[in-house]
Amino acid sequence: MHDIAADRVEYHGQTLDGVNAATSPYALFRSWLEAAYEAGNPEPTAMQVATVALGGDGVPRPSVRTVLLKEVDERGFVFFSNYRSRKGREIEAQPQVALQWYWPALARAVRVEGTAVRVDRQESEAYFASRPRGSQLGAWASQQSAELDSRAELLAAYARVGEEFRGREVPCPEHWGGWRVPAGAIEFWQGEPSRLHDRVRFTREGTSWQLHRLAP
Numbered sequence: 001m002h003d004i005a006a007d008r009v010e011y012h013g014q015t016l017d018g019v020n021a022a023t024s025p026y027a028l029f030r031s032w033l034e035a036a037y038e039a040g041n042p043e044p045t046a047m048q049v050a051t052v053a054l055g056g057d058g059v060p061r062p063s064v065r066t067v068l069l070k071e072v073d074e075r076g077f078v079f080f081s082n083y084r085s086r087k088g089r090e091i092e093a094q095p096q097v098a099l100q101w102y103w104p105a106l107a108r109a110v111r112v113e114g115t116a117v118r119v120d121r122q123e124s125e126a127y128f129a130s131r132p133r134g135s136q137l138g139a140w141a142s143q144q145s146a147e148l149d150s151r152a153e154l155l156a157a158y159a160r161v162g163e164e165f166r167g168r169e170v171p172c173p174e175h176w177g178g179w180r181v182p183a184g185a186i187e188f189w190q191g192e193p194s195r196l197h198d199r200v201r202f203t204r205e206g207t208s209w210q211l212h213r214l215a216p
């Protein structure tokens with residue numbers, strides 16, 4: 001059994017001294033993502049999406065899961081999923097979300113806060129069309145987040161849709177598509193020795209960004 005309390009990694013990264021008010025946080029994100037690929041991080045686009053739902057008692061209940069980033073530019077961060085899934089229902093009711101990436105090979109993390117908006121239908125359809133056929137069929141077969149009696153039930157649904165779409169293109173389900181999260185805040189975290197990490201947070205002020213340095 002690992003002694004998890006004693007498990008410690010000492011981080012040594014480039015500091016964020018070069019980051020200043022003229023830095024575009026989206027450009028910086030892209031360069032960190034590229035560096036994460038180069039450093040050999042598996043699936044560097046994998047990110048956590050946190051949502052929050054109000055329970056019947058009015059108490060907020062956050063939840064988090066992993067998805068893949070599929071596009072990023074100055075308009076925001078895009079991911080795709082099932083609009084009827086738990087996250088889908090939660091985002092539609094309460095679109096304030098938080099995102100997070102952690103790239104261990106570089107001791108780097110990025111956090112984003114923003115309000116999710118559905119991407120255009122055409123954008124969802126174009127991305128869906130680029131997916132492997134198996135994943136397209138999976139999107140039809142899986143009522144994501146619904147309870148299943150057995151795995152066999154899912155495999156039977158997959159076989160059924162495979163038959164249904166045999167010999168033709170698989171269209172994008174109405175209930176499947178993307179959200180874009182324009183960042184209201186983006187934080188870059190670089191691990192440093194002695195837990196004296198570097199943290200820089202950009203907050204959106206109108207059309208420009210404000211830069212804040214945060215204690216680790």
Ligand SMILES: Cc1cc2nc3c(=O)[nH]c(=O)nc-3n(C[C@H](O)[C@H](O)[C@H](O)COP(=O)(O)O)c2cc1C
Pocket residue numbers: 043046064065066067068069079080081082085086087088144145
């Ligand atoms: C590495 C990784 C990537 C994933 N990518 C996606 C994705 O892009 N879209 C998606 O809907 N689910 C993705 N999932 C599955 C989700 O984490 C989650 O199980 C699913 O979306 C249901 O979440 P929900 O019940 O909160 O809606 C991924 C899981 C992992 C571990």
